[in-house]
Amino acid sequence: MRQIFEIVKDNLLFTDISFSDFEQMLDCMTAKVAKYGKDEIILLSGDTIDFVGLVLSGSVRIIKEDFEGRTTIYDEVGVSEAFGEVFACVEAAHSPVTIVSAEASEILFIDYRKIISYCSNACPFHSQLIANMLKLVARKAQMLNQKIEILSQRTIRDKLMCYFNFERGAATKFKVPYNRGEMADYVCVDRSAMSKELSKMRDEGLIEYFKNEFEILQ
Amino acid sequence: MRQIFEIVKDNLLFTDISFSDFEQMLDCMTAKVAKYGKDEIILLSGDTIDFVGLVLSGSVRIIKEDFEGRTTIYDEVGVSEAFGEVFACVEAAHSPVTIVSAEASEILFIDYRKIISYCSNACPFHSQLIANMLKLVARKAQMLNQKIEILSQRTIRDKLMCYFNFERGAATKFKVPYNRGEMADYVCVDRSAMSKELSKMRDEGLIEYFKNEFEILQ
DNA sequence: ATATTTCGGTTGCAAAAGCAACGAAAGGGT
DNA sequence: ACCCTTTCGTTGCTTTTGCAACCGAAATAT
Numbered sequence: 001m002r003q004i005f006e007i008v009k010d011n012l013l014f015t016d017i018s019f020s021d022f023e024q025m026l027d028c029m030t031a032k033v034a035k036y037g038k039d040e041i042i043l044l045s046g047d048t049i050d051f052v053g054l055v056l057s058g059s060v061r062i063i064k065e066d067f068e069g070r071t072t073i074y075d076e077v078g079v080s081e082a083f084g085e086v087f088a089c090v091e092a093a094h095s096p097v098t099i100v101s102a103e104a105s106e107i108l109f110i111d112y113r114k115i116i117s118y119c120s121n122a123c124p125f126h127s128q129l130i131a132n133m134l135k136l137v138a139r140k141a142q143m144l145n146q147k148i149e150i151l152s153q154r155t156i157r158d159k160l161m162c163y164f165n166f167e168r169g170a171a172t173k174f175k176v177p178y179n180r181g182e183m184a185d186y187v188c189v190d191r192s193a194m195s196k197e198l199s200k201m202r203d204e205g206l207i208e209y210f211k212n213e214f215e216i217l218q
Numbered sequence: 219m220r221q222i223f224e225i226v227k228d229n230l231l232f233t234d235i236s237f238s239d240f241e242q243m244l245d246c247m248t249a250k251v252a253k254y255g256k257d258e259i260i261l262l263s264g265d266t267i268d269f270v271g272l273v274l275s276g277s278v279r280i281i282k283e284d285f286e287g288r289t290t291i292y293d294e295v296g297v298s299e300a301f302g303e304v305f306a307c308v309e310a311a312h313s314p315v316t317i318v319s320a321e322a323s324e325i326l327f328i329d330y331r332k333i334i335s336y337c338s339n340a341c342p343f344h345s346q347l348i349a350n351m352l353k354l355v356a357r358k359a360q361m362l363n364q365k366i367e368i369l370s371q372r373t374i375r376d377k378l379m380c381y382f383n384f385e386r387g388a389a390t391k392f393k394v395p396y397n398r399g400e401m402a403d404y405v406c407v408d409r410s411a412m413s414k415e416l417s418k419m420r421d422e423g424l425i426e427y428f429k430n431e432f433e434i435l436q
Numbered sequence: 437a438t439a440t441t442t443c444g445g446t447t448g449c450a451a452a453a454g455c456a457a458c459g460a461a462a463g464g465g466t
Numbered sequence: 467a468c469c470c471t472t473t474c475g476t477t478g479c480t481t482t483t484g485c486a487a488c489c490g491a492a493a494t495a496t
Contacts, residue, residue, distance in 0.1 A: 064367065064370075072370045074363075074366065085356070086356050086359040086360060086363070087360075089352060089353065089355075089356030089359075090353070090356045090357055090359075090360050092360070096363065096367075097363075116349065116352070127345050127348070130345070130348055130349055130352060131334065131348055133352055134307060134334070134348060134351055134352045134355060135307065135308070137307075137352060137355045137356050137359060138303070138304050138307030138308045138355050139308055140359055141304040141307075141308075141355060141358055141359040141362055142304060142305075142308050142310070144359055144362035144363060144366060145292075145304070145314065145315075145362060147366055148292065148362060148365055148366060148369060149282065149314075151366060151369035151370060151406070152282075152290045152369060152406040154406065154407075154408075154453085154454075154482095155454095155481095155482070155483090156482080156483075179442090179443070179444085180443070180444055180445090181442095181443075181444085188369070188370040188372065189372075189483075189484085190372075190483065190484045190485070191444085192444090192445080192446080192447090192483095192484080192485075192486090193482080193483050193484060193485090195444065195445055195446080196445085196446080196447095196483090197482095197483095198445090199445070199446085372452095372483085372484075373451095373452070373453090373484095374452080374453070397472090397473065397474085398473070398474055398475090399472095399473075399474085407453075407454085408453065408454045408455070409474085410453095410454080410455075410456090410474090410475080410476080410477095411452080411453050411454060411455090412453095413474065413475055413476080414453090414475085414476080414477095415452095415453095416475090417475070417476085
């Protein structure tokens with residue numbers, strides 16, 4: 001329990017929530033932990049989603065499978081990060097996305113309704129929790145905006161540079177959580193075309209890379 | 219005042235807020251109404267954004283200007299709808315987007331901080347307001363997801379069909395709020411290429427259209 | 437160690453998209 | 467009514483992208 005708290009306490013959802021609050025919360029919220037192996041499906045597109053998931057170890061991916069087998073990677077969610085908040089909050093009957101574990105992972109599930117509705121025990125931290133949830137969802141919306149900015153670029157090169165700029169932050173060297181095929185799915189272009197473009201960019205002295213490590217050369 | 223309430227009361231932000239609550243709110247929230255002519259800039263990218271805007275009449279657009287003059291239309295916001303919530307909620311120092319009036323418009327601005335922080339008057343509706351705000355932002359995030367789905371399509375035709383499917387709902391005939399150039403900016407493709415594709419789709423008996431009115435055939 | 441699968445770069449070709457320019461039609465203002 | 471601007475379809479051309487296939491290297495399993 002203490003371990004779990006140590007992992008998730010930095011998440012926006014638990015801002016100003018103490019350990020004792022947390023203990024009480026999990027009690028009154030029918031939270032549960034589940035383990036998944038690599039590439040296991042956590043939630044299938046079309047299922048109802050009424051929980052918020054918190055990654056305790058490993059990582060999960062939000063993906064969408066095209067009716068013709070093509071998959072788009074929406075996002076990757078790492079340790080202490082949350083997923084499912086948005087769909088839970090709009091109380092969408094059916095999830096438009098599928099969620100899979102990208103590696104062996106442990107997930108803490110919290111019933112969404114218990115977060116947003118005041119419980120009968122009148123826990124004093126509920127209003128704090130809702131305010132936190134607001135921040136969390138807003139942050140997610142901001143991430144989605146970034147993704148839109150990437151996808152609105154017209155050429156593969158521009159998409160890549162835009163993505164790299166978000167990923168790098170202030171650093172010039174950075175790692176991406178995807179291999180080539182996955183990165184192509186993330187920026188929604190053909191893998192071989194992307195590979196071609198990356199080579200060209202390296203030839204022109206724009207970037208340098210090795211495996212999933214990239215460097216922007218000024 | 220009553221007029222304003224009649225316009226915005228259907229917005230998610232005011233679910234379960236009565237008129238008397240609303241009156242009290244605007245008092246304690248330093249809300250103000252402003253008028254804009256067509257194509258006036260309401261907020262310039264880079265400015266700080268600490269308000270939620272509610273469209274009382276007309277409509278506004280969320281756009282992003284590329285450093286090389288190209289503009290992308292993120293979204294169009296009509297009467298009784300809100301904008302700015304996301305950026306206000308993440309307390310982003312600088313807005314990544316520009317907001318312009320698409321036509322003559324009246325906007326109600328509400329100070330964001332006054333919404334999310336409990337005011338000294340201990341207004342009883344504040345917690346309701348925060349819960350509403352959560353729904354609002356989650357809804358916005360869902361819209362962004364739809365936009366990503368559109369942009370993740372590889373061909374112009376697929377982008378258009380995806381967009382049309384969101385716009386049409388259950389109907390086969392529907393109007394879009396954009397002219398051709400704007401629609402091209404919205405789905406992030408070249409206008410002439412889009413025009414070409416629309417003609418082809420009409421030739422193939424897929425769709426029919428006249429001005430900004432479209433119809434999906436069978 | 438060897439077999440098998442995954443990964444990633446490359447190539448050639450076909451399809452799609454972007455770009456620039458043109459012109460007709462529609463719309464708005466004086 | 468006339469002029470000027472905006473809108474939108476069209477065309478020819480160039481560039482970019484997608485696609486399928488291949489191959490060697492690396493990773494993983496047997």
